[in-house]
Amino acid sequence: MSNTPYPQSYYAASANPAPERPALHDDIETDVCVIGAGYTGLSSALFLLESGFKVTVLEAAKVGFGASGRNGGQIVNSYSRDIDVIERTVGPRQAQLLGQMAFEGARIIRERVATYNIQCDLKxxxxxxxxxxxxxxxxxxxxxxxxxxxxxxxxxxxxxxxxxxxxxxxxxxxxxxxxxxxIHPLNLALGEAAAVESLGGTIYEQSPAVRIDRGPNPVVHTPHGKVRAKFIIVAGNAYLGNLVPELASKSxxxxxxxxxxxxxxxxxxxxxxxxxxxxxxxxxxxxxxxxxxxxxxxxxxxxxxxxxxxxxxxxxxxxxxxxxxxxxxxxxxxxxxxxxxxxTLSRLPQVGRIGDNIYYSQGCSGHGVTYTHLAGKVLAEALRGQAERFDAFADLPHYPFPGGQLLRTPLTALGAWYYSLRDKFGF
Structure with missing residues (x-):
């Protein structure tokens, strides 16, 4: 079986010791199957475990392999489009809820670091x-x-x-x-993964989700196993591929x-x-x-x-x-x-539910360190039946990129070129 290592980054070279986690080779059952062991998945798993759910996390490579272990390590508040943009595009109640959450992710990170004694050079x-x-x-x-x-x-x-x-x-x-x-972003992810396991959660590495059987009793398939769950949380973000086609078309x-x-x-x-x-x-x-x-x-x-x-x-x-x-x-x-x-086209996160039991959050648009930690809490609330804050995100429009997957890259690059010219000339 293929084994995907970390990229040769400073973070991987200076990572805290972590166990080698096994790949899934069984047919298992759980309350919640989380796809992706980055910040969104780990945050979701932690909040769910603290609420009494049985949680299994599937990771295609290693904990924090994607953006969670490679980013600039900066705790930046709010969203990629700030609250004033949200105020102009949604109703006052929705804007108020989203505005109140704009600084919560940073607090969650500090709470996790303190509660679970995570060594990640927090400044x-x-x-x-x-x-x-x-x-x-x-x-x-x-x-x-x-x-x-x-x-x-x-x-x-x-x-x-x-x-x-x-x-x-x-x-x-x-x-x-x-x-x-x-923070040291990979060490934060590794510390959160250890916290998940300390609460009884299970993480399988080198276990990509290759298919989801939808329906009242969903099943997530990996190359050598499957997870039967009551709920699924899709948290693969930029590394999800085409596992969920309706998400890939809008990001x-x-x-x-x-x-x-x-x-x-x-x-x-x-x-x-x-x-x-x-x-x-x-x-x-x-x-x-x-x-x-x-x-x-x-x-x-x-x-x-x-x-x-x-x-x-x-x-x-x-x-x-x-x-x-x-x-x-x-x-x-x-x-x-x-x-x-x-x-995402709007630069705002995409949050929602597919059917009755598949939940997702994606598209941080470069503003993910704090938002992903908030997303985990909001997703866990929704699975507990407290959906007001989840709905505030889910009601944001999810726009497809113009031109589809073929033209989205050149058209977006053209738009970025225009804005970079504005930066350069100060207008």
Whole structure:
């Protein structure tokens, strides 16, 4: 049987010890079968186990193999389209519910880390950096918007103040969110998987779901086994493939690239990011970076629509890093990797139910670290019969990409090119 290892990333190289989990070779029964051992699946499993459900998780590769173990590691609040967009497109009650949940994912992460003693280099504080005065105006409006929904840990940074938190001279100012922060993302996933098992949940690795028999007693098939369940949660996101065709037609996998430097000296690291906050800029195709626990700079950016793997990741990302930090021109890059996230046309998550017993959440659109943890809680609530918050997400429209699967990639890339030009010329 094939064995899919982790990609050669910094996260995989610095992962905490974890057991080798077996593949499924049996015909078993459970209350809930979760497809995917990333953040959405693990969060769902934890909340369900805490509520007394019997849970089985199927993972095609290894825990955190997908976006959950490859992302920039930044705890960023809200959604890929912010609450003001939601307010303009849905009714006031739905907007209120979604707005109230916009900062819950970050709290869930911290609760999990504390409750289950997860060692994942958790640090508080995230900065949105404005390159233009127009972007600074957006951040001022964002602060008012987020405060209206209860986030009181925000500080606007003028040009002098942002120089105190990041040694980059291209920013006009920024917004500091102390309820944001950063983590070692793979170690967070591994810690959550250990928590699932500590509560009696079972995780099978190297066990891709290849078919779902729908109906009143659904069955999930793997290459060498099957799981009979009362409920199924589909949490494969960008790595789901065509397992559920109606979900694949309304989303698109996209790649993002990340590089990691060699360890920096303490003096250089503390000069770059004196408070050890993470940073992302406000461009449409944004750059993001932070320090790791061992003082490397982790820098990511760019999007490859359709999720192709670039031939030379360092050649794409290193110039972006040097534009922000020219003082790193002689620093060696130790790791470079890519990973896929799932994009929706609206840039809002897609949540719903197929039939009476198959639930799903997908399409974080690059904003997944916090949202996925919230999604797990919302899905678990729905399975317990408390569907108000689930319905608030499920009622968001799910648009198919124009042109279908053949044209969705070039059309989306064209749109991104347009917005990147707007960023470049400041209009």
């Amino acid at each position: 508080n504080g995230g900065v949105f950096a404005a390159i233009t005065s127009k972007q600074m105006g957006h951040l001022e409006a964002q602060k008012k918007l987020w405060e209206r929904y209860g986030n009181t840990q925000l500080e606007l940074l003028d040009q002098r103040r942002i120089r105190e938190v990041v040694a980059c001279d291209q920013y006009q100012g920024g917004l500091l969110d102390m309820s944001g922060g950063h 698109m996998p996209c790649g993002t690239q990340v590089i990691t430097t060699e360890p920096l000296s303490e003096s250089l690291a503390s000069t770059l990011l004196p408070q050890d906050y993470c940073v992302e800029d406000c461009n449409y195709l944004l750059d993001y970076y932070r320090l790791s626990g061992d003082k490397r700079l982790i820098f990511g950016g760019g999007v490859v629509y359709g999720a192709r793997d670039p031939a030379n990741i360092e050649a794409i990302i290193r110039p972006k890093m040097l534009k922000a930090f020219p003082q790193l021109k002689d620093v060696k890059i130790d790791y470079a990797w890519t990973g896929n996230f799932l994009l």
